[in-house]
Amino acid sequence: MLYTIVAILGAIILYTLYMYFSQKKAVTPLSQEEFIKGYRKAQLIDVRESNEFEAGHILGARNIPVSQLKTRMKEIRPDKPVYLYCQSGIRSGRAALILHKKGYQDIxxxxxxxxKWTGKVKVK
Structure with a gap:
């Protein structure tokens, strides 16, 4: 029993470390100030679900939920910078991994x- 628990905890820790270092290689985290400096020249994508997007989003953002990303990848140009955001940063990190695996570089x-966003917001 104890060996099973230790094995499960070990697997969870290894998976967490793997995801952390994979995301670190795939995506550049930006502070709000850095994000504001570059998002007008980039493809700004909100990866939250539609209801979250409609409740409020960054002005100029497109909504492509991470759950639909693989089927809607054609909507994102690989030759332009991609700026992602979600509610807390977890889903956008996952979305960045998906894009990175498909060859996107500037994420x-x-x-x-x-x-944590304090800039301009649009509500539908």
Missing amino acids: SHLEGGFK
Whole structure:
């Protein structure tokens, strides 16, 4: 029993470390100030679900939920910078990994996500 628990905990720790270092290689985390400096020249994508997007999003953002990313990848140009954000930064990190595996190179995301955003917001 104890060996099973230790094995499960070990697997969880290894998976967490793997995801952390994979994301670190795939995406550049940006502070809000850095994000604001570059997002007008980039493809600004909100990877939250539609209802979250409609409740409020960064002005100029497109909504491509991470759950639909693989089927909507054609909407994102690989030759232009991609700026991602979600509510807290977890889903945008996952989205960045998906894009990175498909060959996208210039990927950044908003550190802390939309919940820490104090810039302009649009509500539908």
